[in-house]
Amino acid sequence: MSDKPSFNVGDELIGPVRPVTPQRIEWYDSAMLSAATNELRQVGSNIHTDEEFARSEGFLAANADGMIMTNWCSEMLIRAFGLHYLEGGELRTKYIKPVYLGVPLSVRGRIKEATKQGNGSTMYAIDVWCEDGQGVKLVDGDAKVTVAGE
Amino acid sequence: MLGGYISDLEKGDVFKSVEYVVTPFMCSEYAHGTEETSEYFHSARNPAGRQMRPPTMIHVDKMRILEENCDKEKRIAGMKGPDARIHYEYHAKHHSAAYVGEKVVVTGHIVDKYVKRGRPYLWYYLEVSTSDGRLVTTYNDLTVLRYKVDGA
Numbered sequence: 635m636s637d638k639p640s641f642n643v644g645d646e647l648i649g650p651v652r653p654v655t656p657q658r659i660e661w662y663d664s665a666m667l668s669a670a671t672n673e674l675r676q677v678g679s680n681i682h683t684d685e686e687f688a689r690s691e692g693f694l695a696a697n698a699d700g701m702i703m704t705n706w707c708s709e710m711l712i713r714a715f716g717l718h719y720l721e722g723g724e725l726r727t728k729y730i731k732p733v734y735l736g737v738p739l740s741v742r743g744r745i746k747e748a749t750k751q752g753n754g755s756t757m758y759a760i761d762v763w764c765e766d767g768q769g770v771k772l773v774d775g776d777a778k779v780t781v782a783g784e
Numbered sequence: 785m786l787g788g789y790i791s792d793l794e795k796g797d798v799f800k801s802v803e804y805v806v807t808p809f810m811c812s813e814y815a816h817g818t819e820e821t822s823e824y825f826h827s828a829r830n831p832a833g834r835q836m837r838p839p840t841m842i843h844v845d846k847m848r849i850l851e852e853n854c855d856k857e858k859r860i861a862g863m864k865g866p867d868a869r870i871h872y873e874y875h876a877k878h879h880s881a882a883y884v885g886e887k888v889v890v891t892g893h894i895v896d897k898y899v900k901r902g903r904p905y906l907w908y909y910l911e912v913s914t915s916d917g918r919l920v921t922t923y924n925d926l927t928v929l930r931y932k933v934d935g936a
């Protein structure tokens with residue numbers, strides 16, 4: 635990635651393509667607990683890890699924590715914009731449908747606006763989403779990143 | 785109402801803040817859990833020259849502040865509330881990065897609580913700053929407090 639990434643309106647960003655697996659759900663939930671406690675932790679039973687409990691709560695089955703997909707969207711933006719995103723970006727994700735085990739997810743983005751600012755920087759508005767193997771959006775969102783000028 | 789279950793929180797509730805020092809383990813472990821291999825989060829060998837807290841770790845900060853403010857439902861400690869909740873919307877704005885070794889302070893309040901299509905929603909607003917006052921992240925979060933719709 636360049637120090638000054640440059641994109642045109644309509645340019646596509648390609649993020650990870652990954653199926654949601656029980657291991658990935660466990661990795662995230664355990665990592666979240668470990669980061670919160672500063673020690674290695676293991677997730678217990680919840681709607682993400684326990685089929686029976688998930689059904690009792692009205693879901694068809696156990697499903698992924700939305701933050702897994704948010705992190706994958708964030709990964710795509712880090713690859714595209716680096717520090718510009720990390721130090722001054724913005725990301726919004728909305729979990730519009732449950733993501734069940736085995737669903738092959740593709741993380742995607744598209745530059746919606748590229749606006750030159752008075753100070754020489756460029757503000758990018760980006761559509762961000764995750765879709766399944768049939769192209770159905772399961773997570774929808776947007777991001778903003780300003781890339782400083784020379 | 786603070787001090788109860790998460791579903792007891794009400795519009796206007798102001799959280800008691802939490803503080804912690806960002807450690808290499810926290811950053812690396814969280815990134816590892818999402819298969820994020822960017823060196824920003826695993827060591828100082830990156831363009832910033834310091835190991836960085838993943839910005840999405842604001843979700844962990846939400847867990848921390850709920851743990852401090854909801855005595856009947858300490859999720860990190862393994863306690864459960866009356867219903868499973870689901871995260872509906874994440875919206876983080878990065879104002880600066882936080883680095884390993886820095887002490888950060890998490891503050892926040894409940895912006896709103898409402899029912900839509902039979903499901904109760906809770907809207908959180910959180911801020912993360914360094915202990916010397918540099919704003920790191922502002923965050924809006926929408927959570928569905930009960931997925932199951934009564935009578936459905």
